[in-house]
Amino acid sequence: EPWIISFKTQAVEMEKLSFSKQVTLFEDPVYHSLIEKIMTNKTSLLKRLEKADKNN
Template sequence: YNLNMIIRSHQAKQDGYEYNHDGKVLTVFSASNYCGGNNWGAVVRWDYNEEEPWISSFKTEGVAMEKLSFSKQVTLFEDPAYHSLIEKIMSNKTLLLKEFLKADTSKTEHLSLTIWADIMSDVLQMDLPWLILRTKLVQVHEYLLN
């Protein structure tokens, strides 16, 4: 075999990735904050006509598991669709925040559920039942529903 590099995903790396063996081995770990740790995650893409891979590191906010109900903890760890949705939201969090702030014209730090749902659909380009999903994604203040 005429290999130039081996890319593996085997163990957590503090920066999400690490080169070893004179740059011939690249370890990539895609789970940031793995098991409550403080590591970064990374994604690597290598186009066939490029000399070097493209690497993007990321780190998500840690979740205080003790503050979640048992059912929400189970959902976070066992539902792959929910996990995928959270990854999509986190990868677009900067743009989401920008749109939320722009929509909050009265600077109350609160949005109506319909505006929130519209922004989620527009930014994430996902036609989902956001108003149903809201209970798993955002805190709704009862006094704002009246």
């Protein structure tokens, strides 16, 4: 399943950023990638969740 990820490069002095901002810089691309994978496989995921619901 092909998918595209784009990143913007920029020189950033990490020590000048707050810890929260440093974490955000690393988390944002991960969340974007995860959401993209979920949406790509939405139908399959819904079927699996429905099946799991029926079994419980």
